Amino acid sequence: MKKKVLEVNDLRINFKTYAGVVQAVRGVSFELYEGETLAIVGESGSGKSVTSNALMKLIPQPPGIYAGGEINFNGRNIIPLSEKEMMQVRGNDISMIFQDPMTALNPTMRIGTQITEVLLKHKKVTSKDEAKKRAVELLDQVGIPFPEKRYKSYPHELSGGMRQRVVIAIALAADPKLLIADEPTTALDVTIQAQILELMKELQKKSNTSIIFITHDLGVVANVADRVAVMYAGQIVEYGTVEDIFYNPQHPYTWGLLGSMPDLNNSTDELLMAIPGSPPNLIDPPKGDAFAPRNEFAMKIDFEMEPPMFKVSDTHYAKTWLLHPDAPKMPVPDAVARRIKGYQQEGM
Amino acid sequence: MLNFIIKRLLYIVLAMYLIITATFFLMQLAPGSPFTSERELPPAIEEQLNAKYGLDNPWYIQYKDYLVDTMTFDFGESMKYKGRSTNDIIAESFPVSLALGLQAMVLAIGLGVLLGVVSALYHNRFGDYAATIFAILGISVPSFILAGLLQYYLAFEAGWFPVSGWKGFAYTILPSLAIAVTHAGFIAKLTRSSMLEQNNSEYVKLARAKGLGKWTIVFKHSLRNALLPVVTYLGPLFAGVITGSFVIEQIFAVPGLGRHFVTSITNRDYTVIMGTTVFYSLILLLAVLIVDILYSVIDPRIKLKGAKK
Amino acid sequence: MAQNEQQIPKVSADMFDVVGRSENTDALSKKQVSYWKEVFYRFSHNKLAVVGLALLIIIAGFAIFAPIFSSYTYEQNVGLYNTAPSATHWFGTDDLARDIFVRAWEGARISLFIGITAAVIDLIIGVLWGSIAGLAGGRVDNIMMRIADVLTAIPYLLVVIILLVIMEPGLVPMIIALSITGWVNMARIVRSEVLKIKNQEYVLAARTLGANQWHIIKRHLIPNAMGAILVTMTMTIPSAIFTESFLSYLGLGVQAPLASWGTMASEGFKALQSAPWRLLFPAALISITIFAFNAVGDGLRDALDPKLRK
Numbered sequence: 001m002k003k004k005v006l007e008v009n010d011l012r013i014n015f016k017t018y019a020g021v022v023q024a025v026r027g028v029s030f031e032l033y034e035g036e037t038l039a040i041v042g043e044s045g046s047g048k049s050v051t052s053n054a055l056m057k058l059i060p061q062p063p064g065i066y067a068g069g070e071i072n073f074n075g076r077n078i079i080p081l082s083e084k085e086m087m088q089v090r091g092n093d094i095s096m097i098f099q100d101p102m103t104a105l106n107p108t109m110r111i112g113t114q115i116t117e118v119l120l121k122h123k124k125v126t127s128k129d130e131a132k133k134r135a136v137e138l139l140d141q142v143g144i145p146f147p148e149k150r151y152k153s154y155p156h157e158l159s160g161g162m163r164q165r166v167v168i169a170i171a172l173a174a175d176p177k178l179l180i181a182d183e184p185t186t187a188l189d190v191t192i193q194a195q196i197l198e199l200m201k202e203l204q205k206k207s208n209t210s211i212i213f214i215t216h217d218l219g220v221v222a223n224v225a226d227r228v229a230v231m232y233a234g235q236i237v238e239y240g241t242v243e244d245i246f247y248n249p250q251h252p253y254t255w256g257l258l259g260s261m262p263d264l265n266n267s268t269d270e271l272l273m274a275i276p277g278s279p280p281n282l283i284d285p286p287k288g289d290a291f292a293p294r295n296e297f298a299m300k301i302d303f304e305m306e307p308p309m310f311k312v313s314d315t316h317y318a319k320t321w322l323l324h325p326d327a328p329k330m331p332v333p334d335a336v337a338r339r340i341k342g343y344q345q346e347g348m
Numbered sequence: 349m350l351n352f353i354i355k356r357l358l359y360i361v362l363a364m365y366l367i368i369t370a371t372f373f374l375m376q377l378a379p380g381s382p383f384t385s386e387r388e389l390p391p392a393i394e395e396q397l398n399a400k401y402g403l404d405n406p407w408y409i410q411y412k413d414y415l416v417d418t419m420t421f422d423f424g425e426s427m428k429y430k431g432r433s434t435n436d437i438i439a440e441s442f443p444v445s446l447a448l449g450l451q452a453m454v455l456a457i458g459l460g461v462l463l464g465v466v467s468a469l470y471h472n473r474f475g476d477y478a479a480t481i482f483a484i485l486g487i488s489v490p491s492f493i494l495a496g497l498l499q500y501y502l503a504f505e506a507g508w509f510p511v512s513g514w515k516g517f518a519y520t521i522l523p524s525l526a527i528a529v530t531h532a533g534f535i536a537k538l539t540r541s542s543m544l545e546q547n548n549s550e551y552v553k554l555a556r557a558k559g560l561g562k563w564t565i566v567f568k569h570s571l572r573n574a575l576l577p578v579v580t581y582l583g584p585l586f587a588g589v590i591t592g593s594f595v596i597e598q599i600f601a602v603p604g605l606g607r608h609f610v611t612s613i614t615n616r617d618y619t620v621i622m623g624t625t626v627f628y629s630l631i632l633l634l635a636v637l638i639v640d641i642l643y644s645v646i647d648p649r650i651k652l653k654g655a656k657k
Numbered sequence: 658m659a660q661n662e663q664q665i666p667k668v669s670a671d672m673f674d675v676v677g678r679s680e681n682t683d684a685l686s687k688k689q690v691s692y693w694k695e696v697f698y699r700f701s702h703n704k705l706a707v708v709g710l711a712l713l714i715i716i717a718g719f720a721i722f723a724p725i726f727s728s729y730t731y732e733q734n735v736g737l738y739n740t741a742p743s744a745t746h747w748f749g750t751d752d753l754a755r756d757i758f759v760r761a762w763e764g765a766r767i768s769l770f771i772g773i774t775a776a777v778i779d780l781i782i783g784v785l786w787g788s789i790a791g792l793a794g795g796r797v798d799n800i801m802m803r804i805a806d807v808l809t810a811i812p813y814l815l816v817v818i819i820l821l822v823i824m825e826p827g828l829v830p831m832i833i834a835l836s837i838t839g840w841v842n843m844a845r846i847v848r849s850e851v852l853k854i855k856n857q858e859y860v861l862a863a864r865t866l867g868a869n870q871w872h873i874i875k876r877h878l879i880p881n882a883m884g885a886i887l888v889t890m891t892m893t894i895p896s897a898i899f900t901e902s903f904l905s906y907l908g909l910g911v912q913a914p915l916a917s918w919g920t921m922a923s924e925g926f927k928a929l930q931s932a933p934w935r936l937l938f939p940a941a942l943i944s945i946t947i948f949a950f951n952a953v954g955d956g957l958r959d960a961l962d963p964k965l966r967k
């Protein structure tokens with residue numbers, strides 16, 4: 001049985017703002033095991049970034065508030081930890097890579113130094129020379145040519161893809177057990193994107209790191225994830241393995257996401273399935289299912305009561321009234337069904 | 349880099365030409381002549397004086413003469429103090445002003461950056477309020493008023509400092525302080541907002557994600573990036589220190605160029621006015637050039653292009 | 658994770674009727690707080706800015722009403738020479754036996770008038786220059802900005818002093834001298850706002866709909882640039898007041914019997930030992946006014962900063 005690295009229980013995070021209290025994360029729960037990749041998918045405002053920042057307690061505390069729940073890393077709840085204790089964890093046990101490598105690196109500091117910083121801080125090396133050696137090794141591992149020369153470069157001297165590799169090197173320097181990747185490829189060209197994803201998978205295999213991969217791109221999910229959590233309006237609405245989600249999606253929002261991806265296999269003249277409207281205001285979250293107003297399969301109950309998380313299988317859960325035994329059986333929309341068939345044929 | 353410097357020097361020459369010309373014509377327009385404040389001169393003598401200074405020539409001849417003289421750095425003789433050449437006056441008094449100015453700049457930058465960093469680190473807490481109020485007070489009280497108060501209360505009444513003169517280090521403290529305080533205030537505000545901006549940047553977030561502590565982040569990461577805008581203020585700082593010197597030197601009886609400049613204005617001593625104006629302008633233009641070069645040295649991202657912008 | 662033993666909630670049958678989407682899906686976007694309301698909110702929570710604004714209102718009030726209601730005029734000889742502040746003369750009297758309180762508020766009128774007029778002139782010239790340069794673009798823009806650059810290269814104060822030497826000091830020359838180089842800053846800011854907006858899509862859209870230049874300026878440029886312009890103006894005024902007092906100290910200020918804070922301060926200097934209140938009151942008023950404008954200007958700038966929006 002694989003070791004459980006991370007367990008999040010009923011996490012709630014609020015933000016105090018001028019307009020009121022925003023409930024950004026409303027009871028999120030999930031688990032992560034050693035060596036596996038969990039993808040968190042959702043549109044902007046779904047709470048995925050807030051969740052990932054919360055895992056390292058990087059949410060600025062005013063205006064952010066940890067309003068409830070636990071984050072258990074290796075069996076220890078990190079929410080009550082002091083800032084000093086968290087500093088031991090960050091970069092060391094848990095590390096993070098960001099979306100935009102241009103702004104994530106300090107423009108006036110050489111990239112070599114930005115790597116050795118981590119090594120020296122967390123005492124992974126015993127001398128500055130050893131740190132430099134290790135940093136050059138890391139640069140090599142992430143695929144940067146001429147690493148000894150590049151050690152002295154400044155960020156603006158590297159291309160976008162190279163910079164992101166440096167960011168990955170920094171994140172992996174201290175051999176963390178958990179890597180949080182917040183949309184690491186969104187800002188990159190598609191070809192570079194593929195390279196970076198390959199790199200990450202390779203490195204993960206070598207070090208058995210667990211990865212949480214935040215993205216809004218289902219194509220990337222199919223490529224890297226073992227399990228998937230679909231988030232909407234601050235909650236996880238569907239949760240399962242990659243096969244569960246792509247072959248047997250249960251939540252209408254997941255259908256919407258799948259249906260809005262371009263489908264190269266079935267060329268019909270049909271329009272892409274678009275979900276009209278936008279996510280709800282989280283200052284005053286609706287009392288029922290948050291997705292109901294945009295859901296063409298919404299039922300009366302969806303506007304009255306929030307659905308519980310229904311179990312579909314041991315690995316697969318979805319938070320929709322459609323899974324209630326008394327609910328009408330909704331067939332998966334045609335557009336989605338076609339895509340599922342396509343995936344199965346391709347042997348995704 | 350060399351390209352850049354050359355282009356800028358050309359630009360400076362052009363600007364100087366315009367300044368010299370403008371100054372010349374302004375002086376022409378000025379009412380009165382340097383001799384009117386004296387008692388009535390017999391017309392013959394006045395004519396002689398005018399001829400000596402070329403004041404009776406048509407304006408374009410005066411202009412040509414003036415340009416030629418300026419090119420050779422000959423700023424002529426003071427009209428008021430016969431026998432004293434403007435160049436001598438400048439050569440004698442500028443070093444004093446320079447010393448005063450540099451001291452004021454060091455004070456302004458040191459004090460300003462310190463206050464700015466403190467207020468950014470204790471953002472929205474007591475340290476921030478105290479430092480910000482200090483900075484705003486510094487900006488609000490005009491330097492000459494501050495000078496007068498410092499002189500009266502700290503030197504005259506309390507006797508901690510000499511009242512006026514320029515005979516040793518102790519004499520430099522109050523004058524440079526008076527000049528520096530206002531600029532320290534500006535720099536403090538600039539540093540503060542720049543530091544706060546850095547706090548919201550992605551690389552600081554990454555630094556936190558690495559597990560680095562607050563102070564490490566401030567001194568090793570934010571500070572260097574935050575000081576970049578402050579470097580751009582160095583130009584105006586230099587200019588401000590020069591103009592500050594005009595009045596401060598008067599109040600503290602410091603024998604600097606500023607004091608001479610002001611006196612020459614009151615005396616309508618045109619040669620000195622023009623000479624000093626040209627001199628100051630040149631210094632300022634060169635100072636801005638130096639600041640720009642400095643900026644490119646400090647910020648590795650800047651590659652100075654051949655064109656100015 | 659989720660409940661493994663689920664108590665499946667009891668739900669009445671009719672609740673499962675399919676209802677579909679809400680009609681107005683787009684209306685459910687975030688509660689829009691209006692831009693200016695949010696600006697106002699942020700400003701009013703900035704303690705320093707509010708204090709500054711209050712001070713300005715108080716000073717303006719006194720400047721307007723004090724000379725009207727005072728029992729003395731600013732040049733009246735009240736018979737008491739160089740007396741310290743007292744119940745009848747709140748700010749004391751000066752060496753020509755004039756009531757300083759009244760003079761201070763007359764001086765306020767003059768100093769504020771100078772500062773505001775100079776700022777307004779800068780505004781007009783700056784806005785025109787900046788928007789023409791920005792909108793025209795190309796060579797015209799280039800030339801106009803080069804001229805502006807050269808003007809800034811010339812030390813501001815030198816120009817001002819020299820101008821005053823030529824024009825013989827007084828109220829109008831003072832205002833002219835102060836406005837002459839100040840507009841450059843405003844022009845730069847307006848131009849950068851224009852450039853920002855010029856390339857925005859909604860201007861392109863307006864253009865394709867046939868709107869002409871003036872319309873664009875009115876409807877789009879001005880509301881967006883207004884913030885930056887306002888902040889610049891609140892910073893120009895204290896700078897003008899400062900420079901005016903500085904020049905007055907050099908003897909280049911308004912002439913007697915008119916008095917501005919600057920001239921009063923410079924006279925007060927001479928009597929610092931015997932009658933310190935003659936310097937202290939105008940000096941305090943200058944400092945407080947500059948402080949207040951700066952506080953308000955900073956507050957405005959922070960309130961208008963789009964980066965600070967939620």
